[in-house]
Structures are given as C-alpha cells and as structure tokens.
Amino acid sequence: MKDSKEGVQTHTVRLELVDEPGELLRALKPIADNGGNLLSVFHERGNVTPRGYIPIEVDIEATPERFEAIIDSLHDADINIVQAGAERYSKNLTVILSGHLIDTNLSDTINRIQTETNATVTDLTLSAPEGTGDISSARLQLAIAAGQKDAAMESIRSIASDKDLRIFEPLTMEGEP
Amino acid sequence: MRLAVFGMGAVGRSVVELAGERGHTITAVADSTSAAIDPDGIDTKAVLDKKESEGSVGTANPDDALTASYDVLIEATPTTLGDAEPGFTHTRTALERGRHVVLANKGPVAERYGDLRALERESTGNVLFEATVGGAIPVLSTINNLGPENINAVQGVLNGTTNFILSRMAAEGLGYEHVLAEAQDLGVAKADPTFEVSGNDTALKLVIIANVLAQGERQFSRNDVEVEGIEDIPSSVLGLAREDGNTVRLIGEFTGDSIRIGPRLVPESSALAVPGTRNIVQLETEHAGSLNISGRGTGGSETATAIFTDINRLD
Numbered sequence: 001m002k003d004s005k006e007g008v009q010t011h012t013v014r015l016e017l018v019d020e021p022g023e024l025l026r027a028l029k030p031i032a033d034n035g036g037n038l039l040s041v042f043h044e045r046g047n048v049t050p051r052g053y054i055p056i057e058v059d060i061e062a063t064p065e066r067f068e069a070i071i072d073s074l075h076d077a078d079i080n081i082v083q084a085g086a087e088r089y090s091k092n093l094t095v096i097l098s099g100h101l102i103d104t105n106l107s108d109t110i111n112r113i114q115t116e117t118n119a120t121v122t123d124l125t126l127s128a129p130e131g132t133g134d135i136s137s138a139r140l141q142l143a144i145a146a147g148q149k150d151a152a153m154e155s156i157r158s159i160a161s162d163k164d165l166r167i168f169e170p171l172t173m174e175g176e177p
Numbered sequence: 178m179r180l181a182v183f184g185m186g187a188v189g190r191s192v193v194e195l196a197g198e199r200g201h202t203i204t205a206v207a208d209s210t211s212a213a214i215d216p217d218g219i220d221t222k223a224v225l226d227k228k229e230s231e232g233s234v235g236t237a238n239p240d241d242a243l244t245a246s247y248d249v250l251i252e253a254t255p256t257t258l259g260d261a262e263p264g265f266t267h268t269r270t271a272l273e274r275g276r277h278v279v280l281a282n283k284g285p286v287a288e289r290y291g292d293l294r295a296l297e298r299e300s301t302g303n304v305l306f307e308a309t310v311g312g313a314i315p316v317l318s319t320i321n322n323l324g325p326e327n328i329n330a331v332q333g334v335l336n337g338t339t340n341f342i343l344s345r346m347a348a349e350g351l352g353y354e355h356v357l358a359e360a361q362d363l364g365v366a367k368a369d370p371t372f373e374v375s376g377n378d379t380a381l382k383l384v385i386i387a388n389v390l391a392q393g394e395r396q397f398s399r400n401d402v403e404v405e406g407i408e409d410i411p412s413s414v415l416g417l418a419r420e421d422g423n424t425v426r427l428i429g430e431f432t433g434d435s436i437r438i439g440p441r442l443v444p445e446s447s448a449l450a451v452p453g454t455r456n457i458v459q460l461e462t463e464h465a466g467s468l469n470i471s472g473r474g475t476g477g478s479e480t481a482t483a484i485f486t487d488i489n490r491l492d
Binding site for chain 1: 330332405410411412413414416417418420421423425428430432437439440441442443447449459461
C-alpha cells in the first residue's frame, strides 16, 4: 500500500465542454476509470466562452502515471483540455492587423475571428495615431487550442484579405531552443 | 584560374579588384555594352578606372568576351525574372564550351533551375552559386555539407535593405518614407528599391534554397512563393509589436513544401532579430536542432568573397 500512495499529487485540470446533456458525465468518466480521486468539480455554468463552451475546473488526486492516463483518455474522448497541471493546452498567439480597421468594422472582424476559427480573442490594443479614419493598427492576443494554430491562422489570413487588412503573424517555425 | 567577369556592378568590380591577390587572372571583363579581353590577363586597375571615368570597360564587343579564353565565367549581371536573360545565355555558352560558371545572378538559379542543371549534366563544367544567397554567409555550402535530406525547414532574414529599414523604424520610431530616404542616402537602398521592399529579392533566395533542398525531386520558381513586402509599413505596427517585446522582420520561410515571405512578429531577443543590414539563416535539422548562421548578406566585397569560395571549390 505504501507504494501506491507514493507520489500522489493534486492536479487542477481545466476543461471546456460542449453545452449538451451528458457532457459533464462524459468528462468525469475517464477520471474515475483511471483511478483518479476526484476532489472537486467547479462547473461554471453561467460563464460560457465566446465559442459557446462551458468551462469546468476539476481537482484530482492521482499518481503521475495515473494522471497521465487520465489526460490521455480525456484526449481520446475528444474532451477539450485547456490546462492540465502546469501544462497549458491552449497557445497564446499575437497577431497585428493594420489597415482601415474602423471603416471595415473592427468588431465584425473580431467576431468573424471568433466564429470562423477556433481562436478566442483575449486582448486587443488599438493604435490609431492618424485618427480612426486613417490607417490604424491593432494587436490581438489569441488563445488557440493546441494543434489548431495552422488552421486558425489560415482563417485569420482569409478574413484579413477579405477586408484588405495587412496581417503581421508570428513566426511559423519555433526555431529557438 | 582564368576568369571572365560578366557584369560590372559592385559585385563584378570587387571580383576584378580582388582576383589578383586571390591568385587568379582576369582574361575578360564585360558590361552590357563593352568588353576588355586579353588572354594573358587584363590590366585590372586600368579597366576599373575606365569603368569609373567613362562608364565602359574597353573597346571590345561583350559577345566576344563570351568566347574568349577562360576557365570560369563569373555571371554577375543584374538579376532578371522570367527567362533570366542575358545571364542564362552567358551561362549556357560557357557550359557548352566546357567551362565552369559561378553565379552571383539569382535569375538563372531561381527561374530556370531545371534547365541550368540539365546544361550542367551535358557539360564538363560545373555550376556553383553560393553568392546568390546571403552574400558572405555560407548558406548553400552549409546545406550541402549537412546534406539537404537532413534539413527539414529553413527560415531567415535574407535582405539587408529591408532589415535596415525595419530595424531603424523600430529603434527610432520613424516613418517608412523617412527611413527609406535615409537608406537611399547611405547607399543601403537603391534608387528604385522595389525589388527589395516588395519581398521579391528574399523570395528568389528562398526559391534557390528550396531548389537545393528538393534535390531535383521538385522544382520551385518565383510563382510558387506567397510574397508580401514591407512597403509603407505603418510605424504603429512596430510600436504595438514593441509593447509585447516583439519586433518586425521580413522573414522568408521554406517548410518543406511551401515558401512564404512576409513581415513577421519576431521576439526582440530572438536570433532572427538581427540589426541593420545583417542577414541570418536558421536551418531546422533532422537530428541536431536548429542551426543559425549570420553575417553580412550584401555588398560587393562580401558577395565577391562567396564567389572566390566557389572558385576554390572548382580547383
């Protein structure tokens, strides 16, 4: 018994669930099936994300091996993991758009980014030194689910091109150690 | 080696000037309208002075320089798109005569890579083109030394003019037109900087890298590249980038199947955020992580240095 208790840690996992009946149960089942001890579930029913997901936060007690198995089976069940322990499963990305941002309806641009891609705009800074009728620039901070970056950037590029906006993307290759 | 130099811009003039101390003899020199030919070696100082004072290099016909006596033809005429002429004809004539060709002209390598390699196969001469990418930085020889099959992707800053403009704008908060005019005064940017600021110069260099990496399995040309330049980039973009610890650089990237050129957000602390006119190339290797090589990417003597490296490999 000593061995099995060794290395048990508490992990906080943030998930995003589709707003459908049975989804919460579906998300908790892999935790129980893999021997995780569920300490608490915080179901943020009223706090829907811009994409219509419901965030939940669960605290789990498990050994590192079991925790890994839990994460794997959550992935297998297609449950959207935002953060698991120290590891974040969404990526923050910055892009800068430049052009007639106001005349081309900035809020519609943001809206399209949120509905047409799997990215969430988490922060926006506008710089319009010549006034809003002229060329202005906006820095957008995006949260993108892991592995979805290329698809999201592709859609954002096409939204920018529809509106004749220039886009300044981050590097594609990581490159740096 | 006995060299025939075609093109009397900054690169061609540097080759003529430095050839003697590198142990080579110049037997022919040609610009677009004139030529100087002497099988025993031309008086390089006299030719350079004549070019400087009269704008021509001699009284001979440039076509005769093509058929003169030489071991290596140095093709340093201006880069042209499409059929890459007259550089391509110069190259073909030399190869058909069994001579080597060292190119600084990007046109034939970027636009007619397949044709160029086919001519080389038929010839006893070789074609080398280190000088077409990254000036003095040994980009292509590094790729060849590592083995193209061991490199998965490449990205980098390959144009000094645009890098100068972007780093100046970021450092001083100045506008695009102002910095461009300054770059022209300093001779960093040409009177017509379109080829550089539109991203086309970077595009051709990436096409050449991609052709070398593809090893003949696929041929790339300018039409395969998605290009965006830095023209009229607003300084508000650089300001917003800086608030986040980023800067903007014109980055060319080849990821194995596609080539894209465009202004990108680069962390100020990144190796890619080189200052001034410097260039950098980052090779993503299969087994050894990423490898950075940087240095002076433009300039007559820098590019001539790459040409002499190629000539040495022909010995």
